Amino acid sequence: MRWTVLELARVWEDFERQVRATPLVSRIDTGTATLDDYRRLLVHLRQQVVEGGRWISRAASNFSVDMFALRSAAIKHAAEEHRDYQLLERDFVAVGGTLEEIRSARKNIGSEALSAYVFHQASQPDPVDLLGAMFVIEGLGAGLVLGWARALREQLGLREDQVTFLGYHGEADDAHFAELAHLLREAVPDRAAAARVVRTAEVVARLYAMQLAEVDA
Numbered sequence: 001m002r003w004t005v006l007e008l009a010r011v012w013e014d015f016e017r018q019v020r021a022t023p024l025v026s027r028i029d030t031g032t033a034t035l036d037d038y039r040r041l042l043v044h045l046r047q048q049v050v051e052g053g054r055w056i057s058r059a060a061s062n063f064s065v066d067m068f069a070l071r072s073a074a075i076k077h078a079a080e081e082h083r084d085y086q087l088l089e090r091d092f093v094a095v096g097g098t099l100e101e102i103r104s105a106r107k108n109i110g111s112e113a114l115s116a117y118v119f120h121q122a123s124q125p126d127p128v129d130l131l132g133a134m135f136v137i138e139g140l141g142a143g144l145v146l147g148w149a150r151a152l153r154e155q156l157g158l159r160e161d162q163v164t165f166l167g168y169h170g171e172a173d174d175a176h177f178a179e180l181a182h183l184l185r186e187a188v189p190d191r192a193a194a195a196r197v198v199r200t201a202e203v204v205a206r207l208y209a210m211q212l213a214e215v216d217a
Contacts, residue, residue: 001185007198008135012143015136015205019144022213028151035156037215039097042165044215046088047107049165051115052137053082059122059130067126070187073179077134087165094162110211117203128193132201134180136208141169 019025024041027033060074092102107115121127149166152158160167188194 001188001194003191004184004188004194004197007194008132008201011132011136011198011201011205012139014202015139015209016144018205018209019140019212022209023216024212025148028148028155031151031155033152033155035095038152038156038158039092039095040215042088042092042095042097043102043105044108044111044211045165046085046092046102047105048111048114048211049081049088050085051119052084053078055115055118055122056081058119059127062123062125062127064126067128067187070126070128070131070183073183084165084169087168091162091165095158108211108214108217110207110209110214114204114207114211117207121200128188129196129200131180131184131188132197132199133204135184135197135201136204138180140208145169 020029024033024037027037056074056078060071060078063071063074089099089102093099118130118133121130121133145166146169149163152166153160153163184197188197
């Protein structure tokens, strides 16, 4: 467990650096983001979020009875998040977009790669390594997204009901992250599985950062 925690901390440090280096996040951090930046962020996140519940559900279906705790956690998490894309859509409409625009947008290159990878991993028997994917995605919500919500509200004069997705995940992902930490302690059976968790975290971190960088492509 100590090795896993140290390795995931290394992955997070690299991931945060990559995310903050993307043009969009840099503008949010420096107070120069525009309303168009925010709308494009919602569009590009929606194409990934809409599939989140699907790959988590697929992972749940591939856990054996020996990993019942992970199966239960995945089912619970999928149920909690499978409607989250609707928050994104409402926020987009609330800041001047249309449902047709956000629903018809295609996934960017980073989103395509991220989706393909996590679906592939979720289709394997006992996909315990997806805890690494959750570490990155839930960590982003717990560690960065709430700050983005506050910054965008201040910079753009947005109402709370115009940043519901970012605000919700910034708060809810704290609890999800605590649950993830518990699963890492209790459900990773050996060093080989821990190494797969870390490797998946590395890949997902790189692809998620690519997804955010592609918002400006």
